[in-house]
Amino acid sequence: MNYADRLQAAVDCTGNACLVGLDPILELLPADFAAARDVERPRAERARALGDFCCEVIDVVAGRIPAVKPQSAFFEALGSDGVRQFERVVARAKNAGLIVIADVKRGDIASTAEAYAHAFLGGVAGVHEDELADAVTLSPFLGSDSIAPFLDVCKRTGRGCYVLVRTSNKGSADFQRHGSPELSFQVADAVVKWGSELVGESGLSSVGAVVGATHGAELASFRERMPRTPFLLPGYGAQGAGANDVVGAFLSPSRSGAPRGALVNSSRGILFAHREPRHAGKSWKDATRAALDAMIQDLGAALGAR
């Protein structure tokens, strides 16, 4: 089954388009997982604590939201032991019924890109299917031939990808706004082309776009350029964007009345809610649950009001 359709089914089921980013930043982990930052411990033990935290977060959010997005970098920082935990976290999230988007932002020449596609999305024999993500984030800097191997694997496996179009950070303006029309628009047009053969029954393609929620004013023009592209919107919460900033990225609701066309990501705002004064006195799980409920409610209200 097409990735875009599977994703929409998950959104229909939960009724919201919230995506929780699994960014286990060592310094911010709750006290229960302090072993992860204890440099005196063996690396495998530290990685295990990092994985434990993510698995517990998954248990908290499963059934409430359609998808999670583990960020590879925080696992890779603990070497192969960390990568082993990344695999465990992906498997745990899939078992819990969540769509998994591996945030890896890879991008390389075709023969190398093919190896990355196999690493994260499969499409070859001998991979551990339960450890493969449903979709992956990609950097477009190397051009069409660097994306093609992923399109091929997506077609064969029913998986998806999200290409960086305009990122949420300040520095995104340095190169992504270069030229006229700006580079991001060129990439957006390419994303439409790359995704044209992967449009599912939901009317959306399995080739998505990462567009920072921090660029609220521009979201509408990106949406206009990419009418059938699922958006992944980072930047909500800790990075400064709110529910009203992301409304323009959504398409008309699905038949079941659920949001369609975008996922809104929050990482630190959900995972590390226990550090915020407004959640003082709560356990980290209760804080995470409360922060997620607030996000679901805020997004629902903003989408309902349009």
Next chain:
Amino acid sequence: MNYADRLQAAVDCTGNACLVGLDPILELLPADFAAARDVERPRAERARALGDFCCEVIDVVAGRIPAVKPQSAFFEALGSDGVRQFERVVARAKNAGLIVIADVKRGDIASTAEAYAHAFLGGVAGVHEDELADAVTLSPFLGSDSIAPFLDVCKRTGRGCYVLVRTSNKGSADFQRHGSPELSFQVADAVVKWGSELVGESGLSSVGAVVGATHGAELASFRERMPRTPFLLPGYGAQGAGANDVVGAFLSPSRSGAPRGALVNSSRGILFAHREPRHAGKSWKDATRAALDAMIQDLGAALGAR
């Protein structure tokens, strides 16, 4: 000690600027390592065979060339077992006295980029120092704030990075030539700026640039824009570029008469030389040795003739 200075010392020592890319493509491995592509075997065993091959290549090339460039994707394709072997290969190469450039092409927002910097270049307690690379390749798509964490780690650890400026593949034209001046020139100017505080006694910076050897005609203009930047030139051999194409990337020789300012990478042409008709009858090691000798000779002749 500054990365650029350590690199120049290694080039002075071997007298050539050849870089062997460790791209262990499963289908191309010599028969001795067929276990790596046997999907019936446990993944750890397959990864071990992949690592064994790279370690044997390192034994063949050590002492003859200054540096190697393991390509992470081919290891990641075998999951955490593959990443474990990547670490082993990095450690083996460093023990053999080779400079190690981890080809990972990472690029992400600052907090995430910091985790990647720690993963590959260290700069924090608790990392396995012997498994860390000397330098890393980076994608600039997310802008200055995505590069800054690497510059910080490079300053503190004496390590280096190479930023993608113009890649060797055909698709590089899609976005890297976008705008006027083209994006690659913008990135080149940024590379100079990023590297300005990391210039060593060799007169070169520890912030390098990846410029495809396949763009021979443009190399001179990139060199003009980046006069103190070490170049990493992929595209030699299997991708079509020859010794004369890369001459324009080099600066005046070092005091010892060795090449200065660039490394020329060949991966498949060296690793899989045994598959070429001209090396028929040779063992894979003899074929690799002969191909490397030919590359060293060809480059030396081209540089000597200018």
